[in-house]
Amino acid sequence: MTESLTAQELHARRGRLTVIDVRTPGEYAAGHVPGALNVPLEHLQRALPALRAAAGRGALAIVCASGARSDSACKALDEAGLDALSVTGGTDAWARAGFELERPAGARAVWPMERQVRLAAGSLVLAGLVAGRRRPAARRLSAGVGAGLVFSAVSNTCGMAALLSRLPHNRPADAAAELERTLAALRG
Numbered sequence: 397m398t399e400s401l402t403a404q405e406l407h408a409r410r411g412r413l414t415v416i417d418v419r420t421p422g423e424y425a426a427g428h429v430p431g432a433l434n435v436p437l438e439h440l441q442r443a444l445p446a447l448r449a450a451a452g453r454g455a456l457a458i459v460c461a462s463g464a465r466s467d468s469a470c471k472a473l474d475e476a477g478l479d480a481l482s483v484t485g486g487t488d489a490w491a492r493a494g495f496e497l498e499r500p501a502g503a504r505a506v507w508p509m510e511r512q513v514r515l516a517a518g519s520l521v522l523a524g525l526v527a528g529r530r531r532p533a534a535r536r537l538s539a540g541v542g543a544g545l546v547f548s549a550v551s552n553t554c555g556m557a558a559l560l561s562r563l564p565h566n567r568p569a570d571a572a573a574e575l576e577r578t579l580a581a582l583r584g
Contacts, residue, residue, distance in 0.1 A: 399470075400482045403489040406457055413457040413481070414450045414582070418469045421574065422506035422566040427497030429459055429483075429490055433578045437465050438561065443575075444476050446582035453584065456480040461508045462488050464552060512560050517541050 406413070406429065415432040417424050424434040435443045437460075450456060456473070458466040458480050466482040473480045483489070491497055507515075524537030548554045560566065568574070 399479075400463075400484045401457065402484050403493040403495065406459070406483050406490070407493070407495055409457075413455050414453070415457045415459060416447070416469075416480075417487070418458060418460050418465050419487075420506075420509060420561045420566040421568050421571045423461065423508055425500055425568065426506055426508070427491070427499050428487060430496065430498040432459060432498075433581060434574065435578060435582075436561070436575075437469055438558070439575060440469055440472055443579055443582070444473075444478075446579040447473065447478060448476075449584055450582040451478050451480075457483055459483040459490070460486045461510060462486045468552070506565050509557050509560065509566075512566075513554060513556050516556055516560060517545060 401409070406415070410429075410431065415429050417428045417432040417434050418437040418440065419428075419434070420436055421434060424432075428434070435447070440447075447456065456478065458469045458473070459482075460466040460469075463482060463484050463486045466486060470480045470482045485492070487497065506512075520541045521538045524534050524539075524541070527534035528538070544555060548556070
């Protein structure tokens with residue numbers, strides 16, 4: 397079972413934890429817990445040796461936007477033999493608690509992934525319904541998106557978010573170099 401901590405507990409223990417933000421680089425740039433290091437969820441397996449080194453120096457706290465991705469990351473880390481704490485409510489809870497978010501100078505902010513998914517899903521459903529007025533088979537697009545959303549809720553995964561995270565606005569040009577710098581910092 398994933399252990400968790402609140403935004404207030406994270407704030408109180410900030411200097412004693414290594415905080416890992418598992419959102420996309422674009423979401424991270426839009427605002428993150430001060431001092432958090434960005435290891436996107438899709439790169440977690442690659443980062444395991446560096447995370448293992450960081451865990452040897454102290455506890456890991458995993459944060460995302462709302463807590464769902466950090467829970468997934470903690471489960472994956474647990475399977476790899478690493479203990480980590482998931483921040484309940486993520487950076488959203490951090491900001492609601494009145495704590496400052498850090499934003500890199502000159503970074504371009506992007507919408508949170510959940511908002512991007514809502515826009516894409518809603519647009520596809522609407523497109524399927526509008527196109528279905530001329531071609532009834534087009535309504536299958538809306539049905540497929542609806543089925544995907546149900547599956548996403550039941551499985552607590554999101555295929556659409558995985559696809560959207562690969563779009564250029566969610567992957568800054570220097571994301572690979574930044575990940576390498578993060579992994580080096582984690583290795584100590």
